[in-house]
Amino acid sequence: MSVYTPVSEVELDGWLRNYSVGRLTACEPIKAGIENTNYFVTTTQGRYVLTLFERLPAEELPFYLHLMAHLARHGIPCPAPIADLSDQYLGSLNGKPAALVTRLSGGSLEKPEAAHCEELGALLGRMHLAGRSYSAYLENPRGPKWWRFAAREVRSFLNKKEVEMVDAELQYQAEQRFPDLPRGPVHADLFRDNALWDGPRISGVVDFYFAGVDCLLYDIAVCVNDWCLEEGGAALDPGRTRALLAGCQSVRPFTALEQAAWPAMLRAAALRFWLSRLHDFHLPRPGMLVHAHDPEHFRRVLESRVAVPTPWIA
Amino acid sequence: MSVYTPVSEVELDGWLRNYSVGRLTACEPIKAGIENTNYFVTTTQGRYVLTLFERLPAEELPFYLHLMAHLARHGIPCPAPIADLSDQYLGSLNGKPAALVTRLSGGSLEKPEAAHCEELGALLGRMHLAGRSYSAYLENPRGPKWWRFAAREVRSFLNKKEVEMVDAELQYQAEQRFPDLPRGPVHADLFRDNALWDGPRISGVVDFYFAGVDCLLYDIAVCVNDWCLEEGGAALDPGRTRALLAGCQSVRPFTALEQAAWPAMLRAAALRFWLSRLHDFHLPRPGMLVHAHDPEHFRRVLESRVAVPTPWIA
Numbered sequence: 039m040s041v042y043t044p045v046s047e048v049e050l051d052g053w054l055r056n057y058s059v060g061r062l063t064a065c066e067p068i069k070a071g072i073e074n075t076n077y078f079v080t081t082t083q084g085r086y087v088l089t090l091f092e093r094l095p096a097e098e099l100p101f102y103l104h105l106m107a108h109l110a111r112h113g114i115p116c117p118a119p120i121a122d123l124s125d126q127y128l129g130s131l132n133g134k135p136a137a138l139v140t141r142l143s144g145g146s147l148e149k150p151e152a153a154h155c156e157e158l159g160a161l162l163g164r165m166h167l168a169g170r171s172y173s174a175y176l177e178n179p180r181g182p183k184w185w186r187f188a189a190r191e192v193r194s195f196l197n198k199k200e201v202e203m204v205d206a207e208l209q210y211q212a213e214q215r216f217p218d219l220p221r222g223p224v225h226a227d228l229f230r231d232n233a234l235w236d237g238p239r240i241s242g243v244v245d246f247y248f249a250g251v252d253c254l255l256y257d258i259a260v261c262v263n264d265w266c267l268e269e270g271g272a273a274l275d276p277g278r279t280r281a282l283l284a285g286c287q288s289v290r291p292f293t294a295l296e297q298a299a300w301p302a303m304l305r306a307a308a309l310r311f312w313l314s315r316l317h318d319f320h321l322p323r324p325g326m327l328v329h330a331h332d333p334e335h336f337r338r339v340l341e342s343r344v345a346v347p348t349p350w351i352a
Numbered sequence: 353m354s355v356y357t358p359v360s361e362v363e364l365d366g367w368l369r370n371y372s373v374g375r376l377t378a379c380e381p382i383k384a385g386i387e388n389t390n391y392f393v394t395t396t397q398g399r400y401v402l403t404l405f406e407r408l409p410a411e412e413l414p415f416y417l418h419l420m421a422h423l424a425r426h427g428i429p430c431p432a433p434i435a436d437l438s439d440q441y442l443g444s445l446n447g448k449p450a451a452l453v454t455r456l457s458g459g460s461l462e463k464p465e466a467a468h469c470e471e472l473g474a475l476l477g478r479m480h481l482a483g484r485s486y487s488a489y490l491e492n493p494r495g496p497k498w499w500r501f502a503a504r505e506v507r508s509f510l511n512k513k514e515v516e517m518v519d520a521e522l523q524y525q526a527e528q529r530f531p532d533l534p535r536g537p538v539h540a541d542l543f544r545d546n547a548l549w550d551g552p553r554i555s556g557v558v559d560f561y562f563a564g565v566d567c568l569l570y571d572i573a574v575c576v577n578d579w580c581l582e583e584g585g586a587a588l589d590p591g592r593t594r595a596l597l598a599g600c601q602s603v604r605p606f607t608a609l610e611q612a613a614w615p616a617m618l619r620a621a622a623l624r625f626w627l628s629r630l631h632d633f634h635l636p637r638p639g640m641l642v643h644a645h646d647p648e649h650f651r652r653v654l655e656s657r658v659a660v661p662t663p664w665i666a
Contacts, residue, residue, distance in 0.1 A: 058482035059427040060474070082553065083427055083478075111421060113373040113397055113434045120427045125485035160374070164397075168372035171439035239396065 041067040043075045043090045043132050050079065050088070053131050056122045057138060059083045070231075072318075073247060075134070078141060085141040087117060090134040093323070094247060101176040102246050103127040103137055105169070105223050112168035114161075115142060115234075116243045142242030144234030150265050152281035153238060158265060159258070159285020161240050162228070166254045167290055169223040178226060178250030180310050182211065188313040195320040200337065207309050207340060214302045216253055218295050224257035225249055229264045255296045258286055259307035263339055272338035279350050292351055300351040304343045312336035355381045357389045357404045357448050364393065364402070367445050370436045371452060373397045384545075386632075387561060389448070392455060399455040401431060404448040407637070408561060415490040416560050417441040417451055419483070419537050426482035428475075429456060429548075430557045456556030458548030464579050466595035467552060472579060473572070473599020475554050476542070480568045481604055483537040492540060492564030494624050496525065502627040509634040514651065521623050521654060528616045530567055532609055538571035539563055543578045569610045572600055573621035577653055586652035593664050606665055614665040619657045626650035 051062040060082030068076035068087070075090040091099060103119045107127065110118035117139035119127040129136050147154060189204050196204065225232075227248040234242035266278040286292070315333035322330060365376040374396030382390040382401070389404040405413060417433045421441065424432035431453035433441040443450050461468060503518050510518065539546075541562040548556035580592040600606070629647035636644060 057427060058478040060478065082474075083429065086427075107425060108435075111425075111432065111435050112437075113371060113400075115397065118425065121422075121425050121482075121485075123426075123481055123485065160396075164372040164374065167437055168435075171435075171437065 041069075041075050041077075042092045043134050045075075045077060045088070045090070045132055049132065050077075053129070053136075054079075054081065054138075056124075056129065057120055058123065059086065059120060059138070079138065086120065086138050087141045088131075088136065088138050090131060090136045092134065096135055098176055098179070099128055099135055099137075101174050102249055104174055105172055105249055106139065106246050108172045109165060109168055110140075114165050114168055114243065115241055116165075116246065117142060142234050142244065144236045144241035146231050146233060147235050148230065149269070150230065150278065152277050154235070155265050155278040155282035156285035157238065157240055158228075158233065158261060159282040159287075160289050161243065161285075162258060162261060163286045163289025165225070165243070166220075166222055166257065172223050176250045178224070178252040178256075180226065180248060180314060181250070181252060185211070185309060185313055188317045192313065192316040192320050195316070203337070203340070204309075204313070207305065207344070211302070211306055211309065214299070214306075216255075216295075216299055219253040219255055219299060220290075220293065220296070221251060221253055223249055224252045224254060226252065226257060226260060228257065228261050253299075253303065254290075255292075255299060255303050256307060258283070259300075259303040260310075263304060263307050263311070263343075267339070272335070272342040273346065274342075274348060274350075276350065279348070283351055297351045301343070301347045304348060305340060308336055308340035308343050312340050355383075355389050355391075356406045357446050359389075359391060359402070359404070359446055363446065364391075367443070367450075368393075368395065368452075370438075370443065371434055372437065373400065373434060373452070393452065400434065400452050401455045402445075402450065402452050404445060404450045406448065410449055412490055412493070413442055413449055413451075415488050416563055418488055419486055419563055420453065420560050422486045423479060423482055424454075428479050428482055428557065429555055430479075430560065431456060456548055456558065458550045458555035460545050460547060461549050462544065463583075464544065464592065466591050468549070469579050469592040469596035470599040471552065471554055472542075472547065472575060473596040473601075474603050475557065475599075476572060476575060477600045477603025479539065479557070480534075480536055480571065486537050490564045492538070492566040492570075494540065494562060494628060495564070495566060499525070499623060499627055502631045506627065506630040506634050509630070517651070517654070518623075518627070521619060521658070525616070525620055525623065528613070528620075530569075530609075530613055533567040533569055533613060534604075534607065534610070535565060535567055537563060538566045538568060540566065540571060540574060542571065542575050567613075567617065568604075569606075569613060569617050570621060572597070573614075573617040574624075577618060577621050577625070577657075581653070586649070586656040587660065588656075588662060588664075590664065593662070597665055611665045615657070615661050618662060619654060622650055622654035622657050626654050 047065055050065055054062055062081055064080040066078045074092050077088040079086045079088045106116050107119050109116050120138045122129055232245045233240055266274050268275045315331050315336055318330040319333050361379055364379055368376055376395055378394040380392045388406050391402040393400040393402045420430050421433050423430050434452045435441055436443055546559045547554055580588050582589045629645050629650055632644040633647050
């Protein structure tokens with residue numbers, strides 16, 4: 039479980055007096071999640087998630103919270119931060135930066151079908167368009183600079199073939215230049231477990247704490263590398279991939295440059311998660327209470343993207 | 353019915369492309385309401401209310417929309433305006449200023465009990481505290497200045513006894529001074545039909561288009577004069593009145609000055625609605641499609657407040 043900072047009901051009830059959400063009726067720790075301490079909080083007014091930020095740099099938190107607020111007021115189904123009586127989203131509880139956000143209903147899907155992928159693609163398109171009027175800036179904290187940092191850190195844990203593969207991919211990506219691709223705030227971690235569904239519709243997109251400004255196409259590549267995999271494999275399922283891209287396209291047509299950049303972007307998205315999983319696996323941070331994901335999965339995804347150019351974007 | 357400006361599905365679907373709310377799936381005119389044209393709008397993303405502003409002064413609209421946005425992000429269950437792709441709440445449709453807001457679930461109550469009144473009081477308290485960090489200013493458009501204007505306009509339609517009653521009350525209110533009562537944005541029209549319920553909880557407070565900055569106590573008086581009436585009468589039911597005030601008090605204790613001002617405030621709230629109903633009844637605006645409420649009800653409410661001082665606030 040991932041409750042690093044315990045909060046008692048008495049502490050929480052007192053803290054909630056800074057808000058306009060009524061009185062505490064229930065509080066339950068959330069076991070999923072690696073980075074933060076999270077509680078489901080129910081009050082006389084509604085259902086919320088309380089997050090105590092354990093590791094994120096304090097100066098980045100306003101970017102995430104105001105992005106969620108921005109998207110929520112554009113109709114994107116994401117957690118809406120609740121402002122306190124001083125009109126602030128970011129508070130402090132038991133010595134940690136803390137925020138209260140709305141709790142969305144729905145459950146995540148393990149085996150999405152093509153129609154789900156199309157719905158996700160359309161939501162990504164809407165989220166990207168809505169995000170373009172967001173004025174704050176934070177460079178994607180898991181972008182190319184971070185890849186090079188992580189590669190140095192994990193190097194000594196890799197076998198010779200893996201080192202060659204990382205080096206070759208970093209070299210390949212360094213030769214790619216995407217100055218003219220549409221950019222904006224991206225979620226950058228919209229895996230299946232970060233989308234909630236109510237029947238055929240997405241009722242929530244959660245966990246914006248890897249968001250940053252990057253190519254919009256990168257966000258799509260992150261999704262395709264998770265939502266569109268062949269069952270149990272690393273190759274892409276053509277039907278679901280086409281459906282996800284068609285969903286995006288129905289809201290925001292791809293530019294010619296995006297079409298050209300697509301294979302490289304899928305590789306970049308695979309590299310980023312291979313490196314972060316290697317890092318979490320070999321260099322777990324002190325106090326990290328959750329088992330790291332196996333890095334091997336994303337090594338195979340990267341290998342597959344390098345071996346099989348993907349012609350679907352159009 | 354009150355659809356002054358028709359909007360076709362084709363027009364609406366095109367207009368919604370300015371938003372991040374998905375594609376139109378259904379659209380239904382709303383028959384209640386006097387001031388504006390309203391539609392229930394359903395999209396692939398959610399349920400909304402579209403309002404075309406028919407009569408409100410354009411310069412007042414940002415105050416209302418940003419107040420709703422402010423309260424919604426503080427957790428108050430009120431319609432949240434949706435920002436368009438230019439990040440604006442106020443748009444234009446078929447030549448009218450127009451806004452899209454979230455549609456809240458729940459239904460209104462005709463016969464509230466004491467527990468409902470207590471819940472309403474607590475919500476008013478929370479709304480008032482949340483509103484105090486709202487920085488925009490609009491003087492209550494139906495405040496004392498407007499009473500005097502309306503009294504002059506309807507004078508010739510009143511009988512002698514009514515003229516004397518209006519004059520006496522205007523004189524009495526002119527002698528009251530409340531410079532030190534807590535003030536802030538108030539709803540100012542939170543009648544039973546403007547609150548939606550989901551079981552014992554308020555799931556929505558709607559119709560903020562009479563809001564303005566005034567004494568918080570005035571907002572409470574408006575509610576008590578509607579929610580706490582004896583059945584079929586104009587006198588106050590002591591149990592429900594005490595419950596509503598106890599709900600307020602649990603969130604924001606009344607000051608001594610508020611306790612002293614309470615009887616006068618109940619009279620002010622009764623006078624305001626008597627005058628507006630007289631005005632709507634005798635001087636309906638051209639094109640007004642809804643039958644005006646009978647003014648006589650609020651004449652009796654005012655008469656009752658003058659005759660029976662109310663000792664319940666404490």
